[in-house]
Amino acid sequence: MTVKMEASEGGMPHNTLMIYGIIVALVGTYLTYLNVVTGIAVFSFFGGIGAIAALWWGSDTIKHLCSYGLGTGVPSAGMIAFGAGAIAMIAGTKFGIFSPIVTLILAAIIGAVIGYIANNIINMNIPVMIMSLVELAIVGAMTMLGFASMCTGTFMFNGLVIGGMTLSMEPAAAAAGGAQTFMVTVLPEFAGSLIGGAALAVIFFLGAIALQHPFNACLGPNESQDRTLMLAIEVGFLSMFVVAVMSYAFLDMMSATVGIIISLIGWIYTYKQYIALSKRDAYDWLDSKPIREVGGDQ
Amino acid sequence: MSALGGAAAGGEGINPTGAVVGIVILLVSIAATYALGFSIVPLIGIIIGGALIGFGVHFVPVGGAPAAMGQAPGIATGVAMLAAGAGLAGLFGGAWAYEATGDFAVAVAGGAVGGGLMMAITCLMVNATYVFAMGIPAASGKVEKDPITGDTFPEYKSQGTEGHGLPFVSFVGGVIGGFIAGLGGTLIYIELLDVYHANLPVIMQADAAAIEPLAISLAGIFAIGFFLVNAVLAAYNITGTIEGPHDPKFKRVPRAVIGCAVASAFCGFISMLIVMNIGM
Numbered sequence: 219m220t221v222k223m224e225a226s227e228g229g230m231p232h233n234t235l236m237i238y239g240i241i242v243a244l245v246g247t248y249l250t251y252l253n254v255v256t257g258i259a260v261f262s263f264f265g266g267i268g269a270i271a272a273l274w275w276g277s278d279t280i281k282h283l284c285s286y287g288l289g290t291g292v293p294s295a296g297m298i299a300f301g302a303g304a305i306a307m308i309a310g311t312k313f314g315i316f317s318p319i320v321t322l323i324l325a326a327i328i329g330a331v332i333g334y335i336a337n338n339i340i341n342m343n344i345p346v347m348i349m350s351l352v353e354l355a356i357v358g359a360m361t362m363l364g365f366a367s368m369c370t371g372t373f374m375f376n377g378l379v380i381g382g383m384t385l386s387m388e389p390a391a392a393a394a395g396g397a398q399t400f401m402v403t404v405l406p407e408f409a410g411s412l413i414g415g416a417a418l419a420v421i422f423f424l425g426a427i428a429l430q431h432p433f434n435a436c437l438g439p440n441e442s443q444d445r446t447l448m449l450a451i452e453v454g455f456l457s458m459f460v461v462a463v464m465s466y467a468f469l470d471m472m473s474a475t476v477g478i479i480i481s482l483i484g485w486i487y488t489y490k491q492y493i494a495l496s497k498r499d500a501y502d503w504l505d506s507k508p509i510r511e512v513g514g515d516q
Numbered sequence: 517m518s519a520l521g522g523a524a525a526g527g528e529g530i531n532p533t534g535a536v537v538g539i540v541i542l543l544v545s546i547a548a549t550y551a552l553g554f555s556i557v558p559l560i561g562i563i564i565g566g567a568l569i570g571f572g573v574h575f576v577p578v579g580g581a582p583a584a585m586g587q588a589p590g591i592a593t594g595v596a597m598l599a600a601g602a603g604l605a606g607l608f609g610g611a612w613a614y615e616a617t618g619d620f621a622v623a624v625a626g627g628a629v630g631g632g633l634m635m636a637i638t639c640l641m642v643n644a645t646y647v648f649a650m651g652i653p654a655a656s657g658k659v660e661k662d663p664i665t666g667d668t669f670p671e672y673k674s675q676g677t678e679g680h681g682l683p684f685v686s687f688v689g690g691v692i693g694g695f696i697a698g699l700g701g702t703l704i705y706i707e708l709l710d711v712y713h714a715n716l717p718v719i720m721q722a723d724a725a726a727i728e729p730l731a732i733s734l735a736g737i738f739a740i741g742f743f744l745v746n747a748v749l750a751a752y753n754i755t756g757t758i759e760g761p762h763d764p765k766f767k768r769v770p771r772a773v774i775g776c777a778v779a780s781a782f783c784g785f786i787s788m789l790i791v792m793n794i795g796m
Binding site for chain 1 (some may be wrong): 733
C-alpha cells in the first residue's frame with residue numbers, strides 16, 4: 219500500500235454503504251410488487267434501481283477484497299459472486315412474497331460457506347474473505363433478482379417461469395347427440411419465460427460484468443471512491459438499459475418504455491458525472507477530436 | 517494479479533480443522549438432502565462433478581497479465597475466463613449429446629471432448645500468436661526440461677522473466693484440464709436435469725413435455741453457477757497462475773478438491789430446494 223492509496227481510502231465508510239445498498243436493493247425489489255397491487259406493470263423499473271444499488275455496494279466490497287492481492291484478478295470476484303448468487307436467487311424466488319428476504323438470507327449462507335472454504339480449506343487467510351464473499355453473494359443474488367423482476371414485473375417463481383398461456387382444444391370423447399364439443403384447457407407455456415427461455419443467463423452476465431468492471435477500471439494509485447462508485451452506477455444503468463430492452467418481451471409496451479427512458483436518463487447523467495470526476499482526478503485532460511475526413515486527393 | 521500489491525496467501529499444506537469442518541458440511545448437506553426425501557445419487561454426482569472441475573483447473577496453463585506481456589508462460593488470461601470458456605464449450609457439447617442420444621456415457625464423453633477440444637484450439641492459437649506474432653520461443657521457468665519431450669528450457673528463457681510461451685507439457689496439461697473440467701460440468705448438468713425432469717412436472721402440475729425447456733434452462737443456469745464457483749475456488753488455490761501439471765503449485769490440488777466438493781455439496785443441496793414443495 220502506497221501513501222497515495224491511503225489517500226483514497228476516505229469517503230463513505232463501507233458499512234454505511236452496505237446498509238444503504240441492502241435497504242435500497244430490498245425496497246426497490248419490493249416496489250415492483252406495486253405491479254400486483256395496482257394491476258399495471260409500470261413499476262417494474264424499481265427492480266433495476268434496486269439492482270443498481272446492489273452493484274454500487276458490491277463495487278466497494280470488491281475494492282476491499284481485491285486490495286489484498288488475490289492473484290486471480292478482479293473479474294473472478296464478480297464471477298464467484300454471480301455463480302453463488304444465481305443459485306440463491308433461483309431457489310429464493312420459490313418463497314412468494316418473502317422471496318427477496320429469503321434470497322438475501324440464502325445468499326448470505328451460501329456466501330459464508332464459500333468464504334469459509336476459500337479462507338480455511340484453501341488457506342487464503344485473508345481477514346475480510348468470509349465477510350466479502352457473504353456480501354458479494356448477496357450482491358449477486360439481489361442484482362439478479364432486481365433485474366429479473368424489472369424484466370418480468372414480478373419476483374416470484376411462477377412469474378419467472380411461465381411465459382404465457384396456450385389454449386388446448388381436444389375433441390371431447392363420446393359427445394352427446396353427435397354435437398361437436400371440445401374440451402378447452404389452459405396450459406402454461408414455459409419456453410417463452412425469463413428462466414425457461416434462459417434469458418436469465420443474459421442477466422447473469424450483464425450483472426457480472428457490471429459488478430467486476432468499476433474497480434477493475436479505476437484501480438491504481440489514484441483511485442477514489444466516489445469515481446469508482448459513480449462508474450458502478452453508470453455501468454449499472456447501462457445493464458439496466460439492456461434489461462429494459464429485454465423486458466419488451468415480457469411486459470406491455472408502456473412499462474418497458476418507461477424502463478428504457480429511466481435507464482437512458484440515468485445513464486446519460488451518470489456518464490457525464492463520471493467524466494467530470496475523471497477530469498477532476500486527472501492531471502491533465504486532452505480532448506481528442508474525432509478523426510476528420512480529409513477531402514480531395516488525400 | 518492485483519495492482520494494489522499485498523502478499524498473496526498460500527502455503528502448501530492442508531488445514532486440518534478447515535478440512536474436517538468442510539467434510540462435516542458436505543455430510544450435513546447429503547443428510548439434509550436425504551431427509552427432505554430426495555435421492556442422494558444426483559447430489560453425489562454433483563459433488564464428483566465439482567471436484568473434477570476443481571481438479572481440472574489445475575492442469576490448465578493460466579498465465580494472466582504477465583503472460584500477455586511475454587514474461588510468464590501460459591495462456592494470457594485469467595482462470596475465470598478460461599474455465600468459463602472450456603466449461604461452457606463442454607457443457608454445450610454434453611447438453612447437445614444428451615439431447616440427441618439420451619445416453620449418459622455418450623453425453624459425459626461429449627462434454628469432456630468439447631472442453632478438451634476448446635482448450636486444444638486455444639492452446640494452439642495462443643502458441644501461434646506467441647511464436648509468430650510476438651516472436652518468443654516456448655520456455656518454462658519452473659523446470660529445466662520438458663517432462664514429456666525432454667526439450668531443455670534455460671537457454672531459451674529470457675533474462676528477468678519466469679519463462680514465456682506455451683511449452684508442450686503445458687499444452688498437454690491444457691487439453692487434459694479442459695477434458696476433466698468439461699466432464700465435471702456436464703456431469704453436474706445431467707444430474708440436475710434428471711432431478712428437474714423427474715420432479716418439476718409433479719410440483720408445477722404440468723406436462724412433462726411442456727416442462728422440458730424449463731428443466732433444461734434451470735439445469736443449464738445452475739451448471740454455469742456451479743462451474744464458476746468451483747473454477748474461482750480452484751483459482752484462489754493456485755493464486756491466479758499455474759504453468760500446468762509440472763508446476764510446483766500443482767501439489768496444492770488436494771485442498772481444491774476438498775473445497776470444491778464441499779462447495780458443490782452445499783450448492784447442490786440448495787439447488788434441490790427448487791423442486792421441494794414449499795406451498796407458496
